[in-house]
Amino acid sequence: MALLFWYIAVLGKDRGKYYRRRRNQRGGLAVFIGESRFSWNLTNLEVIGLTDEELLGLYFARSEEAIRATGMVYGPYCRAIALRILDSEEDAEECLADVWLRVWNAVPPERPEHFKGWLGVITRNQALTLLRSRERRPRQADEAALELALSLSGAPEAELEARELGRAVSAFLAGQPERNRGVFLRRYWYGDTVEEAARWAGWSLSRTKSALFRMRKKLKDYLKKEGLYHE
């Protein structure tokens, strides 16, 4: 109960801007405030304006609005990731239902610092799990992974865990120019085609291919330097 009051205080303060926005658009204010603050029936307008902190606040308050609100704010983003891997609207919907459940169960105690990226990671993982359960492989994401795997051909340390490799790739990417690492992740994390990654960055196709090629080479060198890769 203490947590609920804390949340109301925080949300009430921050939500002032949404009330003002609504008043400017429609005029009336008083009834709206009374209804929404205490019944948790957030309007679509309010939901779309929620910050990550406010969304997480709903989970911590164990409000069922949390799932609907997350779906409204980040549903399109998560759906795009799921669709890219599953290539089926129906499967994507099933995947998202599982994602929201996982988020509900994970928060609290977890309070992800980068909620959107964290949701993306869960969605991708869930979509791949669903795909494997149906003995299918993600066509586009598979091609991208193969491209990266071939550039790292050779034998990495046998005991190198995927988690350790993922952390090393993260550390490598953190040292790269923002748009370069963006293109890398669009291709190898989001599973974009090279053309899509080029459009995302506003680069030509050949420039994007060059950047990806150079990033793959640099990653290999980085892993060697870190002692995580031996040819």
Added chain:
Amino acid sequence: MNKDKIMEAMDHIDPALVEEAGLELSVAKRGRRGWSRAAVIAACLCAVLAGTAVAVELSGVRIVDIWNNEMRATGPDGTLEEVSSVTISRDIRYFSIDELSQQIMELDQGFTEPAARTFSSWEKMEDFVGIRVMENPVLDEAHSGGTMDVGLPDGKGRFVAHFSPGPGHAADGVTPMDGIVAVRMYGCYSLRSGSPELQPWGGVDITVSAELAIDTENSFLDEMELLYSDDAAAVQETYVTPSGLNVLISKTEIPEQEGGSVPSPAVDWYTAYFTLDGIFFRISAVDYKDFNGGNIPAGLVEETLKEVLDGFVC
């Protein structure tokens, strides 16, 4: 490493980075400085350049800007000099580094300083670069010309490839990029060798330069500026080869330079500019006229240059 491991590793990428890449970025457009304005300026200035025939629009190469008698720091010591300039825009193709040879891709790794390589033939240079850049039977038949010196170790010879790194963006707080930005291939040829009228020169020397632009963070090679000192008289003309190649030819009359340890003779310097399959070409020939006892017939060097241009297979 297998792709399943890669896929699994991607699950452990920092969500902050995933989130960042999930944001939509505004599209960054490559700058083309004042294109239409410059074209208008060029068109206007054409009229005031006495004795100058300027074609503003050419296929592959265009004049986009002309400046006359401008004070510029031209030397490394920052000495100001009055110069004129012509800026040309080039319809070049940006190559992806992985379109080039394995040797170039290896050289590209950690490449930060200019470098050069010499070769025994143009074909061997093309093999090294990994791209056939030209077909020209006239040059195939030509004799050995002089040598090119790009001022780098292993950068002096008849066939030289020069590799330029990117300038980087450290001043902008962005990691300076390494990697090759441009590959320039030089070849020195001699035509009309043994012709008695070309004694004591022995022939007309032709220098061919083909420039491949590599797509990088610093892909701003679409334009280049040709500088002329104030005492030089520059004339530009267009030339269309029988195979339809549109060429911009610049003729610069450089007067005799007195003083210095070695006096320079009066020469006419011809340079032809064009792009072929997105590769930028510069073909140069120098008419030494009557220097050192020679008596090169008027127009012979220009005629030889056009013979070479006619040999390019489009």
